[in-house]
Amino acid sequence: MEHMFCLQSNNCSKSGNTPNVLRQGGTTALNFMLMDWYKQAIQTPLAYTLKLPSNRSPEARKKRRARLSSFLSGGLAGGTTTTFLYPIEFLRTRLAMDIGATIKTRQYPRGMRDVFISTWNADGVRGLYQGYGIALFGVVVYRALHLGGYDAVKSELIHRKTLSLEYNQQQHSTKARKIKFNDTLTIGERFAVAQIVSVVAGTMCYPIDSVRRRLMMQAGEPVELRRYRNSLYCFRKVMTQEGIRGFYLGIGPNLVRSFGGALLLVTYDAFKVMI
Template sequence: MEEPRPLGGALGFLEDLGEVWNCQRVSNLHKKHPTMSDAVVSFMKDFLAGGIAAAISKTAVAPIERVKLLLQVQHASKQITAETQYKGIIDCVVRIPKEQGFLSFWRGNLANVIRYFPTQALNFAFKDKYKKIFLGGVDQKTQFWRYFAGNLASGGAAGATSLCFVYPLDFARTRLAADIGKGAAEREFTGLGNCIAKIFKTDGLKGLYLGFNVSVQGIIIYRAAYFGCFDTAKGMLPDPKNTHIVVSWMIAQTVTAAAGLVSYPFDTVRRRMMMQSGRKGADIMYKGTIDCWRKILKDEGSRAFFKGAWSNVIRGMGGAFVLVLYDEIKKYTY
């Protein structure tokens, strides 16, 4: 929703494969019945290692992410006129450094990196709680479909719940990435803090949560596929705990690509809704989420829901990089 991220949104989402290994480690801790201190230390090592890998990987693919966001929201941007809209990925990549400077490729990246830590902590906390609710007493071997449905439900609910807390960061990331001004005078926002403060002042807390409802719908679909399908697929392997990194990568890539494509229209609509904050009267393009769906389909056609989707595929290639990087970092923390 990561986009549709982690993964996400997408990374891509990825939003990111570091969390796959974090989930596995947390799950293994419960099975081994460690002491509380051992569990905390191990979790923190996994958490920090995943965070470092996420920061590096998200920063590496930030230019691709910004291109995707610009293509998604340019029709709803006050700064981009019909004559100056980007024609596609290549046109966007060429024009950004020329018109805004090379470093502008990383606008909104700080918010995206910061968002990782609370998102992961919340996902892990809620995922275990929801697993007890949806999977308590379910036998994977004799009740496969119930086990599969439980994984979908627990993963989706965990992602949606965590989104309640980190949505303003995702909102700010989108608005900063969509800001095409070159100098300070042309920029709509000067940074993360300025973006949140400015929107809060004009629209209140509600302004920071525009598009939240459709985000929840998209995140449930994406996270359900990510957590649910990945966990289920891993559970079907002969030795899930010792799965080769290449197999884990292939499973994650397949799940990420499929989930990202299915949830992408929801991501487009939610980001269009985010662009409405700060607008008044006649400047408001969409009356609500349903109106946004309707107008995009009517005015731009169904293909508009998937603008920038190809960049998700490119960004998803970073999955292998994250897994290898995370594994290498772990060697120095254990």
């Protein structure tokens, strides 16, 4: 980061910002919209699981179905969003890595247009989806843990809190003054859950994201000059040459960014209540 600042001053921190804003806005809107839609769509298939023979109680099976619904809908939403917006993510990554002392010394001086034209001329549509396979796998896992995990953990905590408060209400039922209990999570509790889920999901899926970025950066190059043939080859080569540490290069800023992801989840919850 210090090296980039010396080369480009304030411009380096904004490189790739335009496609990042487009990607972030579209990703956020589609993820939340599609998660709610998928959650409704898979309720019917999951309802059949209650009719299957099981040693679990009906209540336990319903809770298990609710958790499964959260994880599945989160993963499906992430996969669908990535499929539509992956070219923008590709442009963002290439521009963010395009550093130079001046605009003329950069590989893509005109920004998004240069990246798009260069990649299209070299590889066509396939070039814009370089690393898509591993990215799709990573996003499905990440969104299942991030969106679905938050929804599942939040629902479980609310359920446990409700049971505890019902017990407390019964204990105080003999008193003349009726005591009111809050059976929902506070903003602070929701944010704590969201932050923990964001850090765990980001840490678990970061190696996949590292491979995706490495594959992205070689798009547009001649095939014989590319360092990695495919995702599996990239995994093996990084592990052999750099070890586990190679998969976690740059994870520090990613963990700091998880604060925004947690804030987004809590804000969405608040708006759902208001609407």
